[in-house]
Amino acid sequence: xxxxxxxxxxxxxxxxxxxxxxxxVQDAYAKALVHWREQGVPRRPGAWLTTVATRRALEHRRRxxxxxxxLPLLIxxxxxxxxxxxxxxxxxxxxxxxxxxSQEAQIALTLRLVCGLSxxxxxxxxxxxxxxxxxxxTRAKQKISRTGIPYRIPRLTDxxxxxxxxxxxxxxxxxxxxxRGIELARMIRLLLPGSSEAxxxxxxxxxxxxxxxxxxxxxxxxxxxxxxxxWDQALIAEALELVPGAVRPAGRxxxxxxxxxxxxxxxxxEDTDWAEILGLYDVLLERWPSPVVALNRVVALSYVAGPEVxxxxxxxxxxxxxxxxxxxxxxxxxxxxGRVDEARAAYEEALAFTSNPxxxxxxxxxxx
Amino acid sequence: xxxxxxxxxxxxxKWAADDGSVMEQNxxxxxxxxxxxxxxxRGGGQLDGSTTATSIRADGNGGYVVTDGVFAETKEVxxxxxxxxxxxxxxxxxxAKQVPSPMxxxxxxxxxxxx
Numbered sequence: 001x002x003x004x005x006x007x008x009x010x011x012x013x014x015x016x017x018x019x020x021x022x023x024x025v026q027d028a029y030a031k032a033l034v035h036w037r038e039q040g041v042p043r044r045p046g047a048w049l050t051t052v053a054t055r056r057a058l059e060h061r062r063r064x065x066x067x068x069x070x071l072p073l074l075i076x077x078x079x080x081x082x083x084x085x086x087x088x089x090x091x092x093x094x095x096x097x098x099x100x101x102s103q104e105a106q107i108a109l110t111l112r113l114v115c116g117l118s119x120x121x122x123x124x125x126x127x128x129x130x131x132x133x134x135x136x137x138t139r140a141k142q143k144i145s146r147t148g149i150p151y152r153i154p155r156l157t158d159x160x161x162x163x164x165x166x167x168x169x170x171x172x173x174x175x176x177x178x179x180r181g182i183e184l185a186r187m188i189r190l191l192l193p194g195s196s197e198a199x200x201x202x203x204x205x206x207x208x209x210x211x212x213x214x215x216x217x218x219x220x221x222x223x224x225x226x227x228x229x230x231w232d233q234a235l236i237a238e239a240l241e242l243v244p245g246a247v248r249p250a251g252r253x254x255x256x257x258x259x260x261x262x263x264x265x266x267x268x269x270e271d272t273d274w275a276e277i278l279g280l281y282d283v284l285l286e287r288w289p290s291p292v293v294a295l296n297r298v299v300a301l302s303y304v305a306g307p308e309v310x311x312x313x314x315x316x317x318x319x320x321x322x323x324x325x326x327x328x329x330x331x332x333x334x335x336x337x338g339r340v341d342e343a344r345a346a347y348e349e350a351l352a353f354t355s356n357p358x359x360x361x362x363x364x365x366x367x368x
Numbered sequence: 369x370x371x372x373x374x375x376x377x378x379x380x381x382k383w384a385a386d387d388g389s390v391m392e393q394n395x396x397x398x399x400x401x402x403x404x405x406x407x408x409x410r411g412g413g414q415l416d417g418s419t420t421a422t423s424i425r426a427d428g429n430g431g432y433v434v435t436d437g438v439f440a441e442t443k444e445v446x447x448x449x450x451x452x453x454x455x456x457x458x459x460x461x462x463x464a465k466q467v468p469s470p471m472x473x474x475x476x477x478x479x480x481x482x483x
Contacts, residue, residue: 100457147478148370150456158458 004116005187007049009088012151015057018113018141024060028053089114090191091151097166098149105140106169107176112137115173115180125176163192167201167253174205182209189242200246200254206239207260224269236264255284274303291317295329307336324354328363371410371453371483372460374467375475378447380418382471390470397468405452408463412450444472451483 007028012021028049042048096109108126111117123133143149154162170188174181185202192198210233214226243261246254259280266272281297294315302310311333320326331346344367351363383391402409421438438445450467454460457478464476 098457100461146480148454148456148460150458154458155462158462 003046003049005089005092005114006046006087007053008113008116009090009092010050011053011057012092013088014054015061016151018144020057020060021053022113024053024056025049027056087191089187090153093166093188093191094154094162095144095149095151097162097169098144099162099165100147100149101140101143103169103172105136105143106165107172108133108136109140110169110173110184111178111180115178115184117180125178163195163197167197171201171205171253174208179209181205196246196249197251197253199242200251200257203239203242203246203257204253204260206235206242207257207264210235210239210264223263228267228269231264240264250283252284252288255280259284272303274300278304291315291320292323292325295320295326298333299329302333302336307333311337322353324350324359324363326350327353328366331366369453369455369482370460371451371479372457372464373477373479374412374450374452374460374464375446375477376448376450376467376469377444377473377475378469378471379444380447380471383447394468394470401466401468404466405463408452408454410451410453412448414448415446417447418445447472451479453483 004025008021008025011024012018015021015024031052032045032049036042036045093110093114096113097106101109108122111122112119119134119137120130122137123130126133128136153159166188170181170184173184182202182205185198185205189195189198189202210231211223211226213230213232214228215221239257240261243254243257246257250258259277262273262277262280278297278300281293281300285293285297294317298310298313298315301313311330314326314330314333327346327350331343331350334340334343334346347363347367351360351367354360354363398414402412418438421436423435423437423439425433425435427433452460452463454463457476460476460478464474467474
C-alpha cells in the first residue's frame with residue numbers, strides 16, 4: 001500500500017491530474033508484471049514503477065498540450081522540494097482529506113488513491129452499489145480539479161486543522177473495519193513525525209487492534225471478561241512506546257490512547273488503575289466535551305467512587321436517548337447497586353435500541 | 369490563478385433587529401477587508417434586501433414569468449458578494465475567511481475556466 005501511494009503521489013505531481021496519474025500508475029504495474037517476470041525484479045521496485053509511470057504521464061501531457069486541453073489541472077506546489085515534508089505521499093493525503101470535500105468523499109478518495117483499493121472493494125465495505133461509489137469518487141476528483149484544491153502541504157497556519165481532518169479519516173477507515181487504517185496510521189506517523197496526534201492515533205489503533213483476538217468469534221466480550229493472554233503483546237509494546245510522545249501536548253487521540261494504554265498495562269481487570277483513567281477522561285471531557293465521553297467517564301467513576309455515585313452522573317443528553325450503550329451502562333450500574341429489577345428494565349431498553357446482533361446476543365444473556 | 373465568487377449569506381431577520389451599530393461596524397470592516405486584499409479583490413458589492421428581488425423564469429413557450437421575490441426561499445439570503453482572484457482554493461478560502469459576515473457566512477465557488 002505504501003508503495004502504491006508513493007508511486008501515485010509522485011506521478012500525480014508530474015501529471016497534474018489525478019485520473020491521468022491513476023491510469024499511468026495502473027499501466028506501470030501492468031508493465032511490471034510482464035517485465036519483472038522476464039528480467040527479474042529490479043533492485044528498487046518502487047523507483048522503477050515511479051519512473052515508468054511518470055514518464056508515461058509526461059508523454060501524455062506533451063501530447064495533450066498540443067491539443068490544448070481545456071480541463072483544469074491540479075495545482076502543484078511551486079517549491080521543488082519542501083524541506084519539512086519531503087514526501088510526495090503527504091500531498092496526496094492532504095488533497096484527499098481536504099475539508100472542502102465531504103467526509104464521505106474524503107474516506108472514499110483516501111481508500112482509492114492512497115490505499116489503492118478498487119471502487120468495488122470500497123463500495124462493498126460501505127454497503128453501496130459500485131456505480132454509486134464510482135460516481136462519488138468521480139465527483140470528488142472533479143471538485144478537486146474544478147475548484148482548484150491544491151496538490152500540496154497546507155500552509156503552516158492551516159496545518160493543525162488539516163492534520164486533524166486527515167487523522168479523522170484514518171480513524172474512520174479503521175472503525176469501518178479496514179485493517180488498512182493501521183497501515184495508514186503508520187504511514188501518517190512516519191510522514192508527520194512532529195505531530196503528537198499522529199502518534200496518538202497510531203497508538204490508539206494499535207491498542208484497539210491488540211485486543212481484537214480476545215473478541216472470541218466476533219462475540220462482544222467486555223474488557224472485564226476478556227482473556228488478556230490473547231492480547232497481542234507486540235502491538236501493545238509498539239503502542240506503549242508511542243504514548244509518552246502522544247500526550248505532549250495531549251490531543252484527543254493522545255488522551256484516548258493513554259486511556260487504552262492504562263487498560264493494556266493492567267495484567268488483570270482488578271489491577272486497572274481507574275483513578276488514572278478517570279483523570280484522563282476528566283481532561284478529555286473538559287477539552288472535547290461529548291456525551292459519549294461523559295458516559296465512558298461515568299464507568300471509570302463507578303470504579304473509583306462506587307456505582308451509586310456514578311449512577312447520579314449518567315449523562316441525561318437527548319443526543320444519547322436511543323444510544324443502546326447508555327441504557328446498558330445504566331443497567332450495569334443498577335445491577336452493581338443490587339437493584340436487579342431496574343437493571344433488567346434498562347437492559348431491555350438497550351436491547352430495543354440495538355440493531356447489532358452481536359450486541360443483542362450479549363444483552364439477552366445479561367437479562368437472563 | 370483562478371477567480372472565485374464569494375457570496376455573503378445573511379439572516380435578514382438578524383439585520384432587522386440591529387440598532388445600526390453592527391451595520392456601521394460592518395461597513396468599516398468591509399472597507400478594511402478590501403484595503404487588506406488589494407491584489408485579490410476584483411469586484412464586489414452589497415445587495416439590497418430580498419424584498420426588492422424580482423425573479424424571471426422562462427415559461428417554456430418563448431415567454432417569461434416575472435415574479436416578486438427571491439429565486440429560492442431560504443432563511444439566509446445573499447446580501448453581497450466579492451469576486452476574488454487566488455492561486456488555488458486554499459488561498460481563496462483564506463481570503464474568504466476574512467470577509468465580514470456577522471449575520472451568517474459565505475459560500476465560495478470557482479468561476480469556470482478561471483473566469
